[in-house]
Amino acid sequence: MRKISRxxxxxASLGAAAGFAGAAHADDYTGHFQVKVxxxxxxxxxxxxxxxxxxxxxxxxEGALYGLQTQANNNVVPTLAVEYFxxxxxxFETICCVTGHHVSASANSGxxxxxxxxxxxxxxxxxxxxxxxxxxxxxxGIKPYVGVGPAVFIMLSDRPSETVKSALGVTRTKxxxxxxxxxxxxxxxxVGHGYGISLDAKKYFVGTTAHFYAGSVxxxxxxxxxxxxxxxxxxxxxx
Numbered sequence: 001m002r003k004i005s006r007x008x009x010x011x012a013s014l015g016a017a018a019g020f021a022g023a024a025h026a027d028d029y030t031g032h033f034q035v036k037v038x039x040x041x042x043x044x045x046x047x048x049x050x051x052x053x054x055x056x057x058x059x060x061x062e063g064a065l066y067g068l069q070t071q072a073n074n075n076v077v078p079t080l081a082v083e084y085f086x087x088x089x090x091x092f093e094t095i096c097c098v099t100g101h102h103v104s105a106s107a108n109s110g111x112x113x114x115x116x117x118x119x120x121x122x123x124x125x126x127x128x129x130x131x132x133x134x135x136x137x138x139x140x141g142i143k144p145y146v147g148v149g150p151a152v153f154i155m156l157s158d159r160p161s162e163t164v165k166s167a168l169g170v171t172r173t174k175x176x177x178x179x180x181x182x183x184x185x186x187x188x189x190x191v192g193h194g195y196g197i198s199l200d201a202k203k204y205f206v207g208t209t210a211h212f213y214a215g216s217v218x219x220x221x222x223x224x225x226x227x228x229x230x231x232x233x234x235x236x237x238x239x
Contacts, residue, residue, distance in 0.1 A: 029085035029238065034188075036081040036198050038234030042099045045225045046072025049207065053221035056214075058110075064168055069106035070117060070224065075099050079232055081200075089133045093147065098156070099123050103210070103224070111168070116161040118173050118210065124154040125204070125230075129184055140190070147184040153177060153206045153226060160212070172213040175224075180206030186232075194238045202230040 048070050051059055058065040079097040086092065103118045129149035137144065155175040164170045186200035205227055212220040 028088045029091070030087055032085050032238055034083040034085070034091075034236050034238045036079075036083070036232075036234055036236040038079040038081060038198065038200070038232040040077050040079040040097060040099075040230060040232040042075045042077060042101075042228050042230055044072040044074070044101060044228035046070050046101075046103050047225050049223040049225050051220070051222050052209065053218065055217070056219050058168070058220050064111040065105075065220070066110045067106070068109045068222075070103050070109075070222075071106065072101045072103050072121075072226070075101055079234075081198075081232075083131070089135045091131045091133065091145075092128065093131055094128050095125070097125065099125065102161075112163055115163045117164050118158050118175070119161045121158045121175060122156040124156055125206075126152040126154060127182055127202075129182060129202075131184070133188075142190070143188045145184075145186055145188070147182075149182055151180050151182045151204055151206055153180065153204075153208065155208065164212075168212075168219075169214045170212050170219070171215055174211040174213070176209040176211075178206055178208050180204060182206075188236060196236040196238070198232070198234055198236045200232040202232075204228050204230065 048068065057063045059068050060066065077097050077099045079095055081093055081095045083091050083093040101121045102116045104116045105112045105114060107114050129147035131145045131147035133143045133145040135143060154177045158173050158175045160170040160173045182202050182204045184200060184202040186198065188196050188198050190196045207223055207225050210222045210224050211218055
């Protein structure tokens, strides 16, 4: 009887070990890629951090832009993310998207209250993050994660609004491409056969310098905080 009990205990232990190994293998994404197709909300700040140059005194007490403050509009764009798992809980992820915005003046900004200042701003937010996945913390293979990495906001295009052209004589604008950082958190929820649902939130810390030109004169330079929240949801496929 004791031998039978011992045999049952051994078999039960082996079964549990086999089950654990199977679960661990199912969670072992080492060497695998994961592709995500996401809908992404981009929510930038767009506030002026400081005025770097104002040779014409546009933002001074009697200037046309006295009290100037700005904000950028929100946008929703499609996003593609590609992720590679170096280990079961360590991965690298990069995203591909292009987002468009405009920057408008605050309600008390001198001669241009509440109107667009810079239109047709197109940004490529090149991003690479290292992610740590909390493997085995939740049931059904659900994986929360956190990440951090560098980001480069590449300004593809921008131009002054018609109001700024007519009211201030601005002929050209130029937003600088800048390097910054990003932190992220999210969760991957598997639904079977390599497919899953992904929820992700990123906070960027990136700015730009906005140049306003009147002919050949660099009439105004302002450091602007972009610092967007980027919120995404979509589907994933692992292979």
